[in-house]
Amino acid sequence: MDEGHPKEQPAEHRTRSWWGWGWCEEALPDAECAALGALLPGLPADPLPVPRVADLDLPVPAVTVPAPLAPLVTADPADRAAHALGKAYRDVVRALHRTPARVPDLVARPRSEQDVADLLDWAGRTGTAVIPYGGGSSVVGGVEYRGEAHPAVLSLDLTRMDQVLEVDRVSRAARVQGGVLGPHLERQLRPHGLTLRHFPQSFEFSTLGGWLATRAGGHYATLHTHVDDFTESLRVVTPIGVNSSWRLPGSGAGPSPDRLFLGSEGTLGVITEAWMRLQDRPVHKASAAVLFPSFEAAAEAVRVLAQSGLHPANCRLLDRGEAAFSGAAADGSTVLVLGFESAHTPVGGSLAAAVSLARDHGGRPAPEPAGARGAVDSWRAAFLRMPYQRDALARMSGIVETFETACTWDRLPALYEAVRAETAAAVKEVTGAEGLVNCRLTHVYPDGAAPYFTVIAAGRRGAELRMWDEVKAAAMEVLGRHRATVTHHHAVGRDHRPGYDRQRPEPFARALGAVKSALDPQGVLNPGVLLG
Amino acid sequence: MDEGHPKEQPAEHRTRSWWGWGWCEEALPDAECAALGALLPGLPADPLPVPRVADLDLPVPAVTVPAPLAPLVTADPADRAAHALGKAYRDVVRALHRTPARVPDLVARPRSEQDVADLLDWAGRTGTAVIPYGGGSSVVGGVEYRGEAHPAVLSLDLTRMDQVLEVDRVSRAARVQGGVLGPHLERQLRPHGLTLRHFPQSFEFSTLGGWLATRAGGHYATLHTHVDDFTESLRVVTPIGVNSSWRLPGSGAGPSPDRLFLGSEGTLGVITEAWMRLQDRPVHKASAAVLFPSFEAAAEAVRVLAQSGLHPANCRLLDRGEAAFSGAAADGSTVLVLGFESAHTPVGGSLAAAVSLARDHGGRPAPEPAGARGAVDSWRAAFLRMPYQRDALARMSGIVETFETACTWDRLPALYEAVRAETAAAVKEVTGAEGLVNCRLTHVYPDGAAPYFTVIAAGRRGAELRMWDEVKAAAMEVLGRHRATVTHHHAVGRDHRPGYDRQRPEPFARALGAVKSALDPQGVLNPGVLLG
Structure with a gap:
């Protein structure tokens, strides 16, 4: 979803969730789900139950592989269910309602390049759709099969090739x-x-x-x-x-x-x-948080910083809603989280220069240590916890969407206002109630920035997907109208196709289609993504 | 050819050379050509005469354009001759011997995007080959037509679209x-x-x-x-x-x-x-030259510098031959020319850090000012003068070739030695005499460097092209064997096709061919470059 700074913990004692984000052990217990849901007026009192694979009515696989490929392939229901969907909100909700998309018939785990080639050959011969699958964290419908054109679907899990x-x-x-x-x-x-x-x-x-x-x-x-x-x-x-x-x-x-x-x-x-x-590996690190009275002033500071040649490793600007929501600032401030790092030279001077520049634009360094470290650490903890909270809210029939984009600086203020206003209006219209629309800048460039929006609203049980789809469509429409990219780093997948098709120059679309036909003449690779 | 730092002089009072580099007024007079040639034993005493368009036997244009396009197009012999070739050594030699490649039938100068589209439409209808032409400085055969498949050739000069x-x-x-x-x-x-x-x-x-x-x-x-x-x-x-x-x-x-x-x-x-x-626009600038006892030590310093995060704007490493030839150092030193620049912050600290790092690897700062400024300025002056000297040597039937590449640091020492040894051997075999093979690093990366080689040898009048071709083929073969790119920034054109075809992954070649067919179905755009 976004850039971060996580721990590198060994993972042996935990279990991956087949339906939600990350580790089963990290998911919020029912009581915490309910407590979170209580913050959004109008949600049901109890969470949807955690879905079980055994409750899914999986069809018998429509295909088998020849004997030489058999050791690479499984039809295990848990594997098939876990590979049916990515980790977008809509994926979680579909799993919660036990209505996943077409579940792959088989899951393959090649051990070598030759295995991959052999599996592709077989898929081409049989017309089997192949969905390449890494960690399965797509939030754009990148790892599921939609459609009817292929007699069978293989999820190609690459995680055995991990050296x-x-x-x-x-x-x-x-x-x-x-x-x-x-x-x-x-x-x-x-x-x-x-x-x-x-x-x-x-x-x-x-x-x-x-x-x-x-x-x-x-x-x-x-x-x-x-x-x-x-x-x-x-x-x-x-x-x-x-x-x-x-x-x-x-x-x-x-x-x-x-x-x-x-x-x-x-x-x-x-x-x-x-x-x-x-x-x-960096040995010199320094970070600070700077508070601003408004997003506009802060964005201007960030623009000048992005054009200064200082190259901060971290330069994350949280608008007041985002700062409040993540605990980085409770006083209505906009918060700029800055970080520098180097393997070679001390970075204190660069940080001081950046803070000084921020001060010139109305910024006020957060007090140390509870302030700077506090804001940085609060935000980071919230950042890594966010997908689990998203799942908890989904279980309460809350609606949660994150989407990101990028545009040049000249258009950023108008885009920021338009996305917030129009997405909030869509939330109101679709759900009947006010929602949260927060924003942060995750990446910045000399010529522009990448805003990342989070939308949280109360949904209606059973109608979550329709509501989410409508809000997402409204958001995608604003981005397109402002000629802001449909995705800065979440990818296109299947969910962003309308925005992508609008954004992609037509001759390039023809070129890409020609490349697809040349490299994948049977059309088996991830059908429906980007093309077709 | 390479990166530099030239003046932005108004150009109104000078005339572009149709056959050689740059301005007619900057070309070396006959006596200077002869003096330069005298440095290479075995060359004729007199330069080939400056070629005149009037001496070319230009065929009548094989095509005319419809009336609406006529104002965009000329069949003027001087224009046609000037657009027949780029500015590679082989182009200059062919012009000197009055044997240019196929001269374009027409030269078009569109004033708008619509003009360009109209011209391409007409070309597609008539099967006319279109050679897009900017400044015409290609050194890889990028702006000439070779072949027989097209009934006519149009040079599409874009320089009227200059706003x-x-x-x-x-x-x-x-x-x-x-x-x-x-x-x-x-x-x-x-x-x-x-x-x-x-x-x-x-x-x-x-x-x-x-x-x-x-x-x-x-x-x-x-x-x-x-x-x-x-x-x-x-x-x-x-x-x-x-x-x-x-x-x-x-x-x-x-x-x-x-x-x-x-x-x-x-x-x-x-x-x-x-x-x-x-x-x-940068306001802070600082530069220095550092002398090293060997290319190996200097390259190691440059590697560490490229991985340091200091990001010098200039970081040009001249081997002893190159340093001697350009006047940057006469004592057999390898010379590193360093420059930092910023629009925002003083760069003295970065320069000092880079020089200190170079010192740690055996570098010795050149004495100020005659040294540092002297070496920097000498090199820069020589750099901008070099193409004119190349033409002068060509007039004396000297052989001059420059080619550049890039490879990762682990392979650089072997590549450097192999290219110098094998190119020198090819020169000896082809010309019967020793030649110069000098090298500089023009661009450096954390993971590798871009070496730029200059070859100078005595040719035999009338056999220059064959000799040049053989030396170039030998050099291209070494690059390919070491999996160093056939070009870092000179492009592929027609001259680098063998190396490019070797380097380009086969599925990508198929993909590019498919793109070509999709976007240029009549195959009129720059035929023979990259593809076909």
Whole structure:
């Protein structure tokens, strides 16, 4: 969902939730769900029960694989259910109501590139739809099958391919398999003193291959915001062969081959390996929080900061609603959370320069330590807890949506106002009551910013999905009208198709369709995502 | 050819050379050519005469345009001759021997996007090959027609579309027409206090559209090395319609549409406009030169510097041959030329940190001012003079080639040695005498570097092209064997096709072919470049 700074805990003693975010053990108990729900007037008193796989009426798999592939494949109901959906609000609600989308017939866990190629070959021969699956954290309908055109559906779970295969310490790069989850990747890099420092909110539950396929946004608020920039080369298994680019620090030889696969969301091939650019582990860190009287003044400060060349690692601007909601500021302030880090040189001077610049624009440093550290820590804790609270609210039939975008600075004030006003109006119209529409800037650039919106409203049990769909459609419409991207780092998937189709230049759509036909002639890879 | 730091002089009183680099007035007189040639044993005593258009035997144009297009088009012999070739060594030699490639039948100078679309429509109907032409500074055969498949050839000169159309001061961006030459672009931005700061060696003689189409390398030695990174959005006229991307500071919505056209070298469409990210004009600058006893030690220092996060704007490492040749150091030293710049904060501290780091790796700061400034200024003057000297040597039948590449740090020492040894051996074998093979690093990255090689040898009059081709083929073969890119910022054109075809992943080649067929169904755009 968003960039963060999570712990790298070993995960052995916990169980992944098949229907909701993350770990079963971290989900809010019923009483806490009810307490949270009580904050939103009009919700039922009791949470929907936690859904059980056994209650699903799973159809018999429509297909079997030939014997050589059998060891890679399972039809286990729990596996099939867990691979049926991503982790968007609509996914959670569908699971809660025991109405998941088409459940995959089979789940495959290849152990090698050859396994992947063999599975794609078989899928092409049989017309089986293949849904590449990393950690399954998509919030845009990226890992489910919708439609009728394919006789069977295979979820291709890459998480057995989870090794760092090679480390080039001199060039600070590593060859890594696509199926590695965030914490396991960092554990393997740590003995080399290296880190990818790519920490999306989904870090524990998403994979390198997933990040690459969706152009994930990571740790850095400025400069190198997307995982794209850390990609030195890719290996991609396409239905017509392996696409392997050379390891190059830079090149001008034709359009970048890697940039075609970055963001291809599993529609053109399966990313099995990448050489990734790494960082030395930072030893110098400094952070601060600055309070502003208004979002407008704060955004202006952030713009100047983004154009200053100071390159903060963290530069997150919380509007007053977001700051209040996350506990970063209770006094109605807008809060700027700043962080600098370096493996080489002290960063205190850069932080002081940034704070001074913020002060010039009406900012007031939060008092130490309860203030700065307090705001930073409160926000971070809330950030990592948020998806679990989202699930708790979903169980109470609350409506929760997060969406993000980016636009240039000249259009930011109008976009901010329009999204808040029109989304709030849609919430009112759809639910009959006021909701919360909060905003933060997660990434900033010299020429613009990426606002991230959170919508919370009271839904009506049984009508949650329709309500969510209508609010989301209204929000997507505002973004499109303002020519703000339909997604800065959540990807397109199936849910963002209307906005994406509007935004994508028509000749490029034709070009992408031609690429799809060339690389995936049977049309089996993630049908309905981006194209078709 | 390479990044630099040129003057923005008004150009009104000078005449562009139709056959050689830049301005006629800057070309070396015969006596200086002869003096230069005398440095290479075995060359003839007299230069080849400056070629005249009148001596060319131009065929009658094979095609005419319909009346509405007539005002856009000329068949003037001087125009046709000037658009027949780029500015590679082989282009100059062919002009000197009055054997240019197929001269275009017509030269068109559209004034608007609609003109471009109309011309492409006509070309598609008549099967006329269209060669998009900016400043014509290609050194890779990017602007000439080779082949027989098209009945006629049109050179599409974009330089009438040379305006900055809109400036967004808040977002520091401008909407600029593709045909603007470097100095005219900077002159239009200057009143706004803004600059693109993209200064290829060809700055005076190349256009924004050309930079974008070829992924040109610019001013910055680190961080944002290619013009790609400064591109906010593009307008591209393709034969099937206009491709217009939204202005976005960042996006994760599918594969980047702009990245498909960046590097497309005129094969997929004509870049008529771009929103470019700009910089505030720097007011703080500091530079220094550091001398090293060996290339190996210096490269190690540069690697650590590139990984330090200091981000020098200039970080050019000249090996002993290059340093001697350019006058940066006469004592056999390897020279590192460092420069920092900022619009916002003093850069003395960064320069001191970089010099200190270089010292830790055996570097010795050049004495001030004759040393540091001297080495920097000497190198810069030589850098801008170099293409004129190249032409002078060509007139003496010397052989001059420059080529550049990039590879990761782990492979740099082996690549450096292999390229120098094998290219020198090829020179010896082809010409029978020793030649110079010098190297500099022009751009550096955390994970690698971009070496730029210069080859100078004595050719034999009449056999220059064959000799050059053989030396170039040998060099390209070494690069490919070491999996170093065939070009870091010179582009592919027609001359680098063998290396490019070797480097390009096969599925991507198929994808690009499919894109070509979708966007340019008649196959009229820059045939033979990248594809076909």
